[in-house]
Amino acid sequence: MITIKDIAKEANVSEGTVDRVIHNRGGVAKKTAAKVQQILKHYNFKVNPVASALATKNKYFIVALMPEHNEQDLFWKSPFSGILKAEEDVKNLGIHIKIFTFNQHESNSYLNAYKKALESQPSAVIMVPNFFKETTEITNDLEKLKIPYLFLNIDISGFKNISFVGQDSYTAGYIAGKLMHFNSPKSSEFLIIQFKENIIRNNAVSNRVKGFNDYLIKNKLDSKTHILEIENINNDSARKEIINSYLKNNPKITGIFVPFSKIYLIADCLENQYLDKLELIGFDNTQQNIDCLLNDSVSFLISQKPFEQGYEAVRLLSDYLIKNKISTDKFYLPIDILIKENVKYNIRKDFITS
Amino acid sequence: MITIKDIAKEANVSEGTVDRVIHNRGGVAKKTAAKVQQILKHYNFKVNPVASALATKNKYFIVALMPEHNEQDLFWKSPFSGILKAEEDVKNLGIHIKIFTFNQHESNSYLNAYKKALESQPSAVIMVPNFFKETTEITNDLEKLKIPYLFLNIDISGFKNISFVGQDSYTAGYIAGKLMHFNSPKSSEFLIIQFKENIIRNNAVSNRVKGFNDYLIKNKLDSKTHILEIENINNDSARKEIINSYLKNNPKITGIFVPFSKIYLIADCLENQYLDKLELIGFDNTQQNIDCLLNDSVSFLISQKPFEQGYEAVRLLSDYLIKNKISTDKFYLPIDILIKENVKYNIRKDFITS
DNA sequence: ACTATATTTGTGTACGTACATAAAAACAAT
């Protein structure tokens, strides 16, 4: 492995000069710089990131802005763990991470988390752009400060984010459509559950629904979809009443598609007659949802691989910071189809080891 | 972050002594060692792997013994790539890897590859134990030399391997059974293709078949399975003749299960009438198999995540060598269900980046 | 008590890079 010392010897300059050339620190005569550059290229020199990390202690600081998780909404726990796991891998390379969480139902909380995050003078930001308008403010600010940022999980366009890490929601919905039809008669009706708050700002949900419907259309299936909007999904009795009565009035429905992470709330309130008869397909492998798979109330879950989202986001940014590796492309994670039998192998056991 | 220097100061000894205690190099008075140990534990000291790697240049050498890949048998290309990718991640930690390939149809080739591998005095071995008897010889040898070894992809018991990285074949077959029944009428017949050579030594194949059949039994499905053994699967015309005539004589068959990686050979030789009618389910996302998914001749592929197998094997061994982290448990990778729509997101684009 | 020997502990240098500081060279102004 070729070192700075080797390059310096070859170019008849000191190691310091080579260092300046490598990092464009300036203060090197044009002619000398050119010579060094040429030799660097000739030997395809790459700095040893291990030695570099050791020399520049704690150089980089990544902050992550993401929704908080709790008992009712476990989804965000996995990206959280994924980020922590990745930090284990990169911390000795001088990269440290701090996660700031916000309440995904309050835009103010989002802005406040950002403000706090900014105080730690981050070198880069991982963010879940949950609110459009506020995200515009934040990214404008970051661009002024020349702090690179990456979108996690929510893919919105018109921004100068380094990359996006998450899932292709449209295709995921399309696949849900296909799975729904596996077990269904040729002409059946399906119920799509919507949740007011989601419709407003989460384009992932609408893309999934679009994909789901497109599957029917493209395959010329003689099926019909119903959409049922629920005001307050956390009101148990109201939810139960609304759904079961809707199913009673529409007996042809053979399946329910829940394009967001809370299918367990639907499964839990279905009357037995419907539970046995209906095909349920939802998103995300939270513990509650997994339980529904295991007790046969839900047939399929589509995983967004949330752990991997967090993990890869950190790895991508680390490569960007350390190796200047740019990846403008979207980083789409696999669309995992989970059933009762394979779900246990999808759970990451190995986070926070060290 | 606490350092050796800190520990030394606290214990009133020199850094060298602490180093000796940490690495059990001996030559430390019992009393002193105990004191240092206690302080190490108290601060939960962990060596900085980055500094350690820098100080001990190229300390570890891992060799991998795996089948070679070629145009006809692409399966082993992915673990190969996965290992190379992982090497990128760990090479600056002083871990280097060399892959030795062998002809999976000749046990001598396996032994020869091992002999060559041994010459490089490896610190650990990743091996695909393709031949039972020869594996016994090899592992006996390795145990004498106190070289740890890990099994990749093929899970055989009765050995002292550090770990196994691969798939739960039985469950994968069970899932194949479930998928096969999604689209089939209640009482249908299925054809399982076997391949002489595989039967002999690859217990993964027989476990998959067992899982497949168990799905029928456990769910009390009124189905029947046929088993068709093919002598020389690479003889195009013979294969075509055998399969199509078998299907002609058994018109009730609605699906074909191919429990090894060459379903494309089956799909390619089916007459159109069968191609349209039959459900095909196979293993492994090789390019040829993926093409079959995309042209609708195959409905499902179950991926063994071969890239990840290679990657994780290296990571596991690295952790073992560097951090002394032991993992006797089997490392089962997810059982990915691949369909036309999600297959493209399962292809790793990012190997050998550097 | 005095070597001889074994045991235990301390010191210094290397790994490859980053960066601060010192030194040298180049240039300008008087």
Place this chain on the structure above:
DNA sequence: ATTGTTTTTATGTACGTACACAAATATAGT
């Protein structure tokens, strides 16, 4: 030519660990 100023280049130390070697201490034998 001398001094001052800027540009350019060289040197040295630190990061945290590993390990060779030196030094100090303990133990045994006479």
